[in-house]
Amino acid sequence: MTDNDLAFSAAPSVTTELPGPLARDLIDRDKRVVSPALGRVYPLVVKRAAGMYVEDLDGNRFLDLNAGIAVAATGHCHPDVVGAIETQSRSYLHYCSSDFHVPVYTEVCERLAEMSPMSDQVKVYLGNSGTEAVEAALKLARYATGRPNVIAFHGSFHGRTAGSLSLTASKGKYRSGFGAPMPGVHHAPYAGADGLTGAAWIESVLFRHVTEPGDVAAIVVEPLQGEGGYIVPPDGWLADLRALCDRYGILLVADEVQSGIGRTGTMWAIDPSGVEPDLMCVGKGLASGLPLSALVTRDRYCTWGPGKHGSTFGGNPVACAAAVVTLDLVAESLTANAAAVGDHFMERLRDLASRQALITDVRGRGLMIGVEFIDGDTAKAVEQAAFREGLLVLTCGERTVRIAPPLVIDQQQADVGADLFDRACRRVVGRL
Numbered sequence: 001m002t003d004n005d006l007a008f009s010a011a012p013s014v015t016t017e018l019p020g021p022l023a024r025d026l027i028d029r030d031k032r033v034v035s036p037a038l039g040r041v042y043p044l045v046v047k048r049a050a051g052m053y054v055e056d057l058d059g060n061r062f063l064d065l066n067a068g069i070a071v072a073a074t075g076h077c078h079p080d081v082v083g084a085i086e087t088q089s090r091s092y093l094h095y096c097s098s099d100f101h102v103p104v105y106t107e108v109c110e111r112l113a114e115m116s117p118m119s120d121q122v123k124v125y126l127g128n129s130g131t132e133a134v135e136a137a138l139k140l141a142r143y144a145t146g147r148p149n150v151i152a153f154h155g156s157f158h159g160r161t162a163g164s165l166s167l168t169a170s171k172g173k174y175r176s177g178f179g180a181p182m183p184g185v186h187h188a189p190y191a192g193a194d195g196l197t198g199a200a201w202i203e204s205v206l207f208r209h210v211t212e213p214g215d216v217a218a219i220v221v222e223p224l225q226g227e228g229g230y231i232v233p234p235d236g237w238l239a240d241l242r243a244l245c246d247r248y249g250i251l252l253v254a255d256e257v258q259s260g261i262g263r264t265g266t267m268w269a270i271d272p273s274g275v276e277p278d279l280m281c282v283g284k285g286l287a288s289g290l291p292l293s294a295l296v297t298r299d300r301y302c303t304w305g306p307g308k309h310g311s312t313f314g315g316n317p318v319a320c321a322a323a324v325v326t327l328d329l330v331a332e333s334l335t336a337n338a339a340a341v342g343d344h345f346m347e348r349l350r351d352l353a354s355r356q357a358l359i360t361d362v363r364g365r366g367l368m369i370g371v372e373f374i375d376g377d378t379a380k381a382v383e384q385a386a387f388r389e390g391l392l393v394l395t396c397g398e399r400t401v402r403i404a405p406p407l408v409i410d411q412q413q414a415d416v417g418a419d420l421f422d423r424a425c426r427r428v429v430g431r432l
């Protein structure tokens with residue numbers, strides 16, 4: 001069987017205890033040498049993956065509603081993506097795109113410029129990871145405005161390097177023990193919190209008591225909050241932030257690292273709001289699993305000159321080759337698929353919620369769906385039970401399980417996913 005056969009013939013099936021014997025051996029080896037900072041969620045040891053399916057070392061097969069955390073946009077090992085990677089690999093692997101011209105780097109930037117949510121001219125910088133795109137945004141926002149402060153939101157996740165970690169405010173443990181965060185970062189309540197949130201809170205609390213708006217370089221926002229719980233802001237919430245930024249000359253930075261590349265049924269999660277950001281961070285699904293990220297910036301704010309920023313590996317040509325194909329597939333069909341199958345999946349989950357008292361909310365857009373449970377322990381128990389049913393899902397926020405499959409999922413696979421999710425919930429209440 002070739003890897004691609006797996007995509008068409010697999011159905012979730014768990015035939016060993018989990019972890020199975022081969023997985024257990026690997027996990028023992030892993031524990032001896034791998035940094036304990038990594039928080040492994042359940043004992044999945046991947047042998048191969050194709051399309052919507054992942055197979056572990058012991059031959060157990062899982063339906064993947066994680067996509068390697070919202071990364072495998074085109075499904076695992078899409079043949080066109082693998083083909084582009086093979087072709088580029090035979091040509092050259094690396095030539096430091098920060099210092100020399102690499103044609104496929106230019107091609108990715110052209111694609112992103114055409115697809116950007118900004119109506120005016122943009123410039124694009126490529127990095128390796130989401131956090132690098134956010135770091136680049138932080139530096140450029142301060143440089144372009146000459147202002148020191150930045151505002152982010154409670155519940156947000158923007159990365160784990162020193163600058164982006166200062167913006168991240170989803171879980172205290174991500175920050176604790178690492179000393180003082182970057183100075184000048186302030187946090188505001190995200191949509192859905194009690195009382196005032198967003199622009200109204202920033203204006204009435206931060207600008208009154210903490211910082212003058214003229215000292216603020218940027219407001220960094222996830223248009224649909226990911227790690228914080230898959231929270232969709234109400235209509236007008238992002239437009240109010242845009243208006244606030246316009247009023248005070250503050251740059252609006254959309255972090256689309258998790259929500260972008262077709263995942264929400266539009267190319268960018270910010271699209272339905274009609275709001276145009278000044279800077280946009282992209283990552284995760286951009287190259288279908290190869291490390292690549294981007295900072296897209298309105299031309300007028302791209303004021304920095306040669307040598308102001310760069311990276312040895314950023315915009316690696318093999319990753320760029322994967323990105324060109326990914327962006328084409330996402331634009332041609334996968335965004336529409338995410339909208340259609342996402343609606344169907346959401347309906348199935350809402351139907352489940354009407355019968356399952358453990359579930360308190362189902363929300364999201366496209367294939368970025370959050371299922372909220374009565375408490376965090378229950379969400380965790382459902383995540384673990386799903387794994388035993390052959391379904392890969394992951395918690396987020398305080399008590400939510402996220403559904404973020406590859407964008408190639410079809411309706412029948414969504415039905416299988418919903419049925420297995422139902423079984424996992426019933427397992428948790430003890431009725432299975």
Ligand SMILES: Cc1ncc(COP(=O)(O)O)c(C=O)c1O
Pocket residue numbers: 129130131132134157158159160222226227255256257258259283284
């Ligand atoms: C919205 C958002 N921004 C930034 C990041 C950081 O991306 P990376 O882990 O690639 O550094 C993440 C990762 O989950 C994210 O969800």
